[in-house]
Amino acid sequence: MKFKALTAIAALLIAPAAFAGGADDDTLTINGDLDMVTKTAAPDHLSDAFDEIISGWHFRSDETQQLQTDDFENQGMIFVDQAIDQWNTAEGSEGKSCADCHSDPADSMVGVAATYPKWNEEAGEMRTVQMQVNDCRTNRMGAEAWKYDAGDAVSMEALIASVSRGMPVDVAIDGPAADYWEAGKDIYYTRFGQLELSCANCHEQNYGNYIRADHLSQGQINGFPTYRLKNAKLNGSHSRFKGCIRDTRAETFSAGSDEFIALELYVKSRGNGLSVEGPSVRN
Amino acid sequence: MRLTAITAAAVLATGAAFADTVAPGDVQFGEYGDVATSLSGMAGDADKGSVIFSSRSKGNCAACHAVAQLPDVAFQGEVGPELTWTGEARTAEELRGIVANAKMTFPDTVMPAFYKTTGFTRPGDGYTGKAAQGDLSPILSAQEIEDVVAFLLTLQES
Numbered sequence: 001m002k003f004k005a006l007t008a009i010a011a012l013l014i015a016p017a018a019f020a021g022g023a024d025d026d027t028l029t030i031n032g033d034l035d036m037v038t039k040t041a042a043p044d045h046l047s048d049a050f051d052e053i054i055s056g057w058h059f060r061s062d063e064t065q066q067l068q069t070d071d072f073e074n075q076g077m078i079f080v081d082q083a084i085d086q087w088n089t090a091e092g093s094e095g096k097s098c099a100d101c102h103s104d105p106a107d108s109m110v111g112v113a114a115t116y117p118k119w120n121e122e123a124g125e126m127r128t129v130q131m132q133v134n135d136c137r138t139n140r141m142g143a144e145a146w147k148y149d150a151g152d153a154v155s156m157e158a159l160i161a162s163v164s165r166g167m168p169v170d171v172a173i174d175g176p177a178a179d180y181w182e183a184g185k186d187i188y189y190t191r192f193g194q195l196e197l198s199c200a201n202c203h204e205q206n207y208g209n210y211i212r213a214d215h216l217s218q219g220q221i222n223g224f225p226t227y228r229l230k231n232a233k234l235n236g237s238h239s240r241f242k243g244c245i246r247d248t249r250a251e252t253f254s255a256g257s258d259e260f261i262a263l264e265l266y267v268k269s270r271g272n273g274l275s276v277e278g279p280s281v282r283n
Numbered sequence: 284m285r286l287t288a289i290t291a292a293a294v295l296a297t298g299a300a301f302a303d304t305v306a307p308g309d310v311q312f313g314e315y316g317d318v319a320t321s322l323s324g325m326a327g328d329a330d331k332g333s334v335i336f337s338s339r340s341k342g343n344c345a346a347c348h349a350v351a352q353l354p355d356v357a358f359q360g361e362v363g364p365e366l367t368w369t370g371e372a373r374t375a376e377e378l379r380g381i382v383a384n385a386k387m388t389f390p391d392t393v394m395p396a397f398y399k400t401t402g403f404t405r406p407g408d409g410y411t412g413k414a415a416q417g418d419l420s421p422i423l424s425a426q427e428i429e430d431v432v433a434f435l436l437t438l439q440e441s
Contacts, residue, residue: 192404194419195395202362205393209361212339212346216362246412251405 022208023058023217028277031071034166036275043272045173049204055274056217056226059208060283064229067281076158076227076279079234083159086152092143101140106163113161113276114169117265119176126180126261129157130236148256149236158225158234161278169222169271177265184266187259193250199267202244219244221264222271223280230283237264304425307400316388317376322398322425332434335427342382342397342423342431352438363394370438378432382423397423397431 028036038055046053057065071077087105090097102108113129120127127135130153134145146153173181188199202211203219210216224237238255241263245252253259303324305311310318321327335341337356344366349359351367369378381388383398398421406415423431 190404193407194403194422196403197393197395201393206362210358211360211362212343213358242412245405246407246410248407249410250403250407250412251414252407252412 023054026058026062026065028055028057028065028069030069030165036166036277037168038274038277040273043269046270049200050218053220053271053274054207054218055271055277056220056223056282057277057280059215059217060281064281064283068277074227074279074281075232076225076234076281077162079155079225079227080159080162080279083152083155086156087159092137092141094140094142096141098136101136105159109160109163111164111167113157113164113278114167115171117171117177117180117261117268119172121176126177126265128261128264129160130154130256131261133157133160148254149239154225154234154236157236158279161225161276164276165278166275168273169268169276171265171268171272173265173269180262180265181269183259184262184264187263188266191248192245193248195248195250197248199244218270219267220271220274221267222274223277223282225278226280226282228282234279237267241267307398307421310383310398312380312384312387313376315377316380316384316386317374318379318383319376321429322379322383323429325426325429327426327429327431327433329430329433329437331427332430332432335423335431336434341427344431347394350438366435366438368438368440370436371440373435375432375436378435379428382428382431382435395422397421398425398428 023039028038030036036055036057038057039052042050042053057068067073067075084105087098090100098105116129116132117126119125120132123135125131130146130148133153133156137143138145146156171177191198191201199219202216207216207218221237221240224240225234226240227233228235236255238257238260241260242252242255303321305320305322310322312318333353336344336350337353339346345353345356345359347360347362349361349365349367350356351365353359373381377388381394384396385392385394386396400419400421403419406419407413408415
C-alpha cells in the first residue's frame with residue numbers, strides 16, 4: 001500500500017517529462033481507405049519558421065485520434081448529414097435549393113475547401129467558404145444570410161470540407177490575396193492582451209509543449225470545422241481564433257470580421273500541403 | 284470598532300492605499316531586470332505564494348512551469364523552464380523582477396508581466412473577450428508578488 005502511494009508520487013513527479021515529445025508518429029487513414037497527409041514539408045513562405053508542418057491531429061490522445069478514423073464515430077459527420085438535408089431544401093424568394101444549381105456536392109464542391117479563402121474578382125473581396133455560401137443564399141436564393149460560425153453555417157462548411165478530405169490545402173497568397181495575407185500575418189505575430197501573447201508564441205515557438213493540460217499544436221486549420229468533445233459541437237476557425245485571443249486577456253475580433261478573414265487566409269496558408277481533414281475531431 | 288475593522292479590510296484589499304506599496308508604473312528595475320525592495324513594503328508568505336503559483340485564477344504559473352515540490356498540482360506546463368531549483372539559482376531581487384515584468388530580464392520572453400498595467404494591445408476585461416473598461420489592475424497585487432517570490436525562494440533541492 002505504502003509502496004503504491006510512493007510510486008504514484010514518483011509517477012506524478014516525472015509526469016511532465018513523460019508527456020513530452022511533441023507530435024506522435026501515428027498515421028491517419030479514414031474509413032480504411034483514405035490516407036491523409038498529416039505531416040509534410042513547410043511551404044516556402046514558412047521555411048524560416050518550420051521545416052515540417054503538422055496537423056493538430058498528431059497532438060491529441062489516441063482515443064481522440066481514433067474517433068476521426070471512421071465516419072460512424074466522427075460526431076462531426078452528424079452535422080454533415082444535417083447539411084445534406086439543408087443542401088436539398090429549397091429556401092427563399094427564388095424557391096431554390098443548393099442542389100438546384102450545384103447538384104451533388106460530392107462532385108461539384110470537390111476542391112473548394114482546399115482553396116478557400118479565395119479572392120472573388122467580381123465582388124472585389126476575399127471570400128471564406130461561409131461568405132460564399134451566404135452570397136448564394138442572399139443573391140441567388142433570396143434567402144437570409146446565416147449567422148457567421150453558427151449552426152447552419154458551420155454545418156454547411158463541414159459538408160463542403162468533407163468532400164475535399166485528403167486533398168492538399170492550397171490557398172493562393174499572391175496577387176490580390178497578398179494584402180490580406182500580410183494583414184493576417186501581422187495579426188499572427190501581434191502580442192495581444194494583458195498576457196501579451198501572439199499566436200506564434202504558442203503555436204510556433206511552443207508546439208509540442210504542454211500548457212497546463214493542453215498539448216500545444218501548430219494551430220493549423222486544415223481540420224476545420226472541428227468537432228470538439230469539450231463543447232460537443234462543430235467549431236469554426238473564427239470561433240477558435242476568438243477563444244485563443246480571449247485567453248490572452250484581450251478584446252477579441254468577431255467571427256466574420258475583416259481581421260479574422262485575413263487571419264484565416266494566413267493561417268490556412270501555413271498548412272499548404274497538409275490534407276483537408278474537416279470535419280476533424282479534437283478535445 | 285466593527286466599522287474600523289471593515290475599513291481596514293477594504294484598505295488591505297486595495298493595497299494601493301499603503302504608503303509603502305510601489306505602484307506598477309513606479310517599479311525601479313535594475314540593469315538586469317532585478318527589483319531591490321519589496322513591492323508591498325512587507326515580507327512575502329510562501330504558503331500563500333504556493334497557492335497563487337498553482338491557481339488558474341491567480342498566477343497560473345504552473346500552466347507553463349513544472350515544480351517537483353508540488354506533486355499534487357496536476358498538469359504542470361512545459362512552456363517555461365522547470366523551477367525546482369530556482370531558490371538556489373536566483374536571488375529575491377532577481378525573482379521579484381522576473382515575476383513583476385519578466386521582459387526586463389528576458390527581452391521578448393513568452394512569460395507575461397504580472398505587475399504591469401499599461402502598454403497592451405487590445406487589452407480585455409479579464410477573460411471575457413470584451414474590451415477592458417477603464418484602467419487595468421495588475422494580474423497580481425504587490426503583496427501577491429511578494430508571496431510568490433517567497434515561495435520561489437523555498438524551491439531548493441537540498
